[in-house]
Amino acid sequence: xxVWVGLPPAKPASNExxxxxxxxxxxxxxxxxxxxxxxxxLLEIPNVSxxxxxxxxxxxxxxxxxGRRGVRMxxxxxxxxxxxxxxxxxxxxxxxxxxxxxxxxGQPVRPSDWTGDPWKPVLRDGPLRDGGKEIPWNGLxxxxxxxxxxxxxSASDDKAPIVGLLAALDALRAAGRTPSVNLKFFFEGEEExxxxxxxxxxxxxADRLRGDLWLLFDGxxxxxxxxxxxxxxxxxxxxxxxxxxxxRPLHSGHYGNWAVNPIAALVRLLGxxxxxxxxxxxxxxxxxxxxxxxxxxxxxxxxxxVDEELRRSLxxxxxxxxxxxxxxxxxxxxxxxxGIAGGAVGPAATNSIPTEAVASIDIRLxxxxxxxxxxxxxxxxxxxxGFTVVNEEPSAEMRLSHPRIAKLVWGAGYPASRTDMDLPVxxxxxxxxxEDRGEPVVNxxxxxxxxxxxxxxxxxxxxxxxxxxxxxxxxxxxxxxNLRLQNLWxxxxxxxxxxxxxxxxxxxxxxx
Numbered sequence: 001x002x003v004w005v006g007l008p009p010a011k012p013a014s015n016e017x018x019x020x021x022x023x024x025x026x027x028x029x030x031x032x033x034x035x036x037x038x039x040x041x042l043l044e045i046p047n048v049s050x051x052x053x054x055x056x057x058x059x060x061x062x063x064x065x066x067g068r069r070g071v072r073m074x075x076x077x078x079x080x081x082x083x084x085x086x087x088x089x090x091x092x093x094x095x096x097x098x099x100x101x102x103x104x105x106g107q108p109v110r111p112s113d114w115t116g117d118p119w120k121p122v123l124r125d126g127p128l129r130d131g132g133k134e135i136p137w138n139g140l141x142x143x144x145x146x147x148x149x150x151x152x153x154s155a156s157d158d159k160a161p162i163v164g165l166l167a168a169l170d171a172l173r174a175a176g177r178t179p180s181v182n183l184k185f186f187f188e189g190e191e192e193x194x195x196x197x198x199x200x201x202x203x204x205x206a207d208r209l210r211g212d213l214w215l216l217f218d219g220x221x222x223x224x225x226x227x228x229x230x231x232x233x234x235x236x237x238x239x240x241x242x243x244x245x246x247x248r249p250l251h252s253g254h255y256g257n258w259a260v261n262p263i264a265a266l267v268r269l270l271g272x273x274x275x276x277x278x279x280x281x282x283x284x285x286x287x288x289x290x291x292x293x294x295x296x297x298x299x300x301x302x303x304x305x306v307d308e309e310l311r312r313s314l315x316x317x318x319x320x321x322x323x324x325x326x327x328x329x330x331x332x333x334x335x336x337x338x339g340i341a342g343g344a345v346g347p348a349a350t351n352s353i354p355t356e357a358v359a360s361i362d363i364r365l366x367x368x369x370x371x372x373x374x375x376x377x378x379x380x381x382x383x384x385x386g387f388t389v390v391n392e393e394p395s396a397e398m399r400l401s402h403p404r405i406a407k408l409v410w411g412a413g414y415p416a417s418r419t420d421m422d423l424p425v426x427x428x429x430x431x432x433x434x435e436d437r438g439e440p441v442v443n444x445x446x447x448x449x450x451x452x453x454x455x456x457x458x459x460x461x462x463x464x465x466x467x468x469x470x471x472x473x474x475x476x477x478x479x480x481x482n483l484r485l486q487n488l489w490x491x492x493x494x495x496x497x498x499x500x501x502x503x504x505x506x507x508x509x510x511x512x
Contacts, residue, residue, distance in 0.1 A: 017435035017501065020177065024496035027171035028489055032142040035492070036150065036485070038065070039163040040121040040137075042104075043152040047159075049105040049190040055082045058104050062162060062187055069169045071185065076205050081197035082189030086205075089169075089183040094503055097182040097211040099462075102161040102218060103191035106154035113479035121152035127473070128480050146486035155483040156470035161217035161495075162187060164469065164488055168495035180503025184211055191218075192477075195452050196412075202459045213425050214456045215498065219447060219468035220476070221487065223306040227433060227494065228442040230466035231426060232418030234330070235365035236450035237374050238411040242358045243269065243387070244399060249352040262357040263342040265404065269385055270359055273378075274335045278320035282381040285333065285374070290367040292331055295421040296445035300327050303442050330448040334364040363413075364450060371413030382406050417454035418446055419463045428506040429465050429498070435505075436497035437490075467494065 028035065042061060046054040062085045063073045075083035082105065109118040116122055123140075124132035125148055132149060165185070172179065186209070190197065202209060222228040245262035246255070274280055292300070307326050311319060321329045342357030344350065363374055379389050387406040390398070394405050419426060421443065433441050453464045469491030470476065471484040 016504075017432075017497065020175075020497055020500045021436050021493055023175035023177065024168065024171040024493050025489075027174050028167060028492050029142060031167070031170070032144050032485075032489075033140045035163065035167045035488070036123075036140070036144065037137075038166065039150065039155070039160060039488070040123075040152070042159050042163060043121045043150075043155055044119055046119050047104060047106045047154055048108050049082050049193040050108075052082070055105065055189050059083045059085050059189060062104060065163075065166055066185065069166060069173075071169075071183075076201060078197050078200045078204055081201065084189065084201055084205075085185070085187040086208075087183075087185040089179070089185075091179040091182050091503075094180060094182045096213070096503055096506060097184060098213045098215060098498070098502065099184040099186050099209065099211045100165060101186045101188070101214055101216045102165075103158045103188040104154075104162060105189045105192050106157065106159075107192050107477045109153050110479070115480055116151070118153040118479075118481075121150055121155065124149050124151060124482075127482070144485055146484070146489065148485045149482040150485065150488075151480055151482045153481055155481055156220070156474040156487075157476035157481065158191070158218050160470060160483050160488055161491065164491040165217070165495050167492045168499060171492065171496050172500055177500050179499040180501055181499070181506075182211075183499065184209070186214075191451075194412075198452055199455055199459065202455055206459060209460055211460070211462055213429075214460075214462050214464045215429075216451070216453070216464060216466040217469065217491075217495075218451065219449075219466060220470045220472040220474060221468055222304065222442040223310065223472045224304045224442070225472070226304070226439070226442050227437050227490065228444055228468060229430060229433060230444040230447045230468070231421050231464075232367075232446035233416065233451045233453045233466075234333075234446060234448060235369065235371070235414050235416035235454070236411075237363040237365060237371040237413035238361065239363070239375075239378065240358055240360050240409045241266070241269070241382070242356055242407040242409075244356050244394070244405055244407075245353055246355060247396075247399075249350070249354055252351045252353050255353060259353050261353050263354060266340070266342065266357040266359055269382065269387070269406070270337065270340075272385055273381065276320070277322055278329070278334065280333060280335050282335075282377050283384075284377050288368045288370075288373060289333065292445065293421070296331070296418075299421060299443040299445055300325075300331070302440075303327055303444070326448075327444070330446055331366060333366050333369060336362050336364070338362055364448070365413075366416045366446070367418055368415075370415050371410075374413075375410055379408060382408065414450070414452050415454050416446070416450075417457055417464065419457075419465060421445065423463060424509040425463055425506060426465065428502060428509040429467070431509065432497055432502050432505045433467070433494055435501075436494055467498070469494065 071087040123135040126132035339360035343354040388402040
């Protein structure tokens, strides 16, 4: 097992947080170009999880990079899954163990949508949408402008934390500082594919993955550019609903108002499921919803307001929820229509009645909802609207004998999770990051998006806190994904603080 050797424990100081920040910042400023080049080198390796050869190259590159820092590395495998890159770095005298999570896979790309090659990182002097100009890699010298942007798939989601953690390790070693907690590293290779093997990976390796806290380094900071922490994530269920018309397209003049129009039937059905304010109209849907705690309510009230600025930048004439703030809305379940198909529009449109219409829906869950209960209630709701519900393609006989049929095909889904914000470990993470930043951070009870945080809590019985660093306007999952350099620099400093100081702060917060 790799160990942190040859360095004395950091001595307590009255201004320890400032001293740690200063030492990490000094190292970073002197090595900005090297850090940036290491990240760019990792971005050059394609990382879509279905490309197994490239995924293996990513995993090996990360193993080598962490191995050079004295971390004991190995690949954790289960059949059919990309490897998890796993590492351990014990700290002498540490009483607690923290597992650092990130993922090295990325979203698929459509190169024609990108300005340049998604796998050839480009440095620009500002956002591309504002006319940012390309900066040659040759001749780079520190200091680099904090407003420059690095473009490439996974620049922000989620390879930046993997390299940022390396830089933090290097900075602490250069300053002669020992981590205050035992460190474990867990880098997943199929997060963007829905983490279908994460449960089996955690279960198969539960003993070695035991720890006192998981820190997830994924996601963007607050829209104000202030550092944020999140203590939960919404769960998800997804379903595609298909309703049927005639077996072949029919002339809308000859058969309109007689043959069932599946688009009209589907639109009417969808209108019974949610209203114009986003309220879910399915009976019993919100019965299991857990009310926010006092700490969560305080955190929501303290968050900086950004709704009006977002509304204007997004050209939204109104928002749903009768004016409720965005963060309040994220504490509730949501039923989102993210795709609908039937017939054709524009030049491809024909005067015909289509054979079927399909809606694709994602349902965001909050504690204590479960995908199974949500499925039961939605399918019962569809039946109440007069539809026969099936889960596979109906036969000709079934279509003839039932006036309305809806096929519902469900994804696996998973529940929401939230860590208690009043736990000593939660307070310790908040305090450590705030003391490093020198200002209050934005504490979010939950992300609006969905990540399977519940697995860490259910299988490993450990609290989970998210520490995102990417810029909020990073275009993650889209073309021209990017990372603002100052966000990377801030992340390195926060990582250094968590490694060097969290153990001591945790001890203080745990005292009666």
